[in-house]
Amino acid sequence: MGITLELAQAAVQAAHQKSLELGVKMNIAVVDAGANLVAFARMDDAWLGSLDISIKKAKTARFFDMPTGDLGKISQPGGPLFNIEHSNTGLITFPGGIPIADSTGRIVGAIGVSGDSVENDHIVAEAGRVAVANR
Template identity: 40%
Template sequence: MKLSQATTMLDAAHAEARRRGVSVCISILDAAAWPVAFIRMDGAPLGVIDVANRKARTAVLFQMDSAEFAKIGHPDGAAYTLENTNGGLASFGGGLVLRAPDGSMLGGIGVSGASTHDDVEIARIAAATLVA
């Protein structure tokens, strides 16, 4: 994950959050789950800093979007309480795996602070800049 890619994604996510009238945190990690870029918009609650990071970490560590991870981590799922591993993960939408056009994993993005639907859509718009 290049810093230039991460900042382009941050810009796209930030613009979409403003368009939707929401304040979020956006965390972008590389393929080893290390931070590359982060912003906390004015008005975003402090608690969503950690949530955005955990959503991105979940996507990277399990190589699946956090919404998909939720399908196995819920009380009736095959791996209930899995979110308690790896220093804490997120089992709801807003974390996406970031892939290069050739399919290789670049890292993950986590968005938190709005509704889960808005978090996911903001992350998708940011991720789409990787193929533009």
């Protein structure tokens, strides 16, 4: 349903490679169009608490077909989706989760990364996304 294991593993591999370049230790998760896990890797000594966060970021990105950071902007106090994080047994709405689209623009899955600053999490997720987008 959407992304294949081959592409999901390519996304994980690209994100892993980017993490090595940045010198960061990441948890990397890829879900399919059904928001179910397809491929996952936890780098040695990566934060243990980031395991669940990486998967939740990938799910969140696919649940709403937008980068997690975009959702976080409108889930703040006073925002239109305040505390949406309570749904779906827990969302993560800060950066690090990004939808993955195929060459037709159809979203086929998403990637979630956690283990460092949210800026680095996003950079690594983007490296994974780009590696397989439009294929």
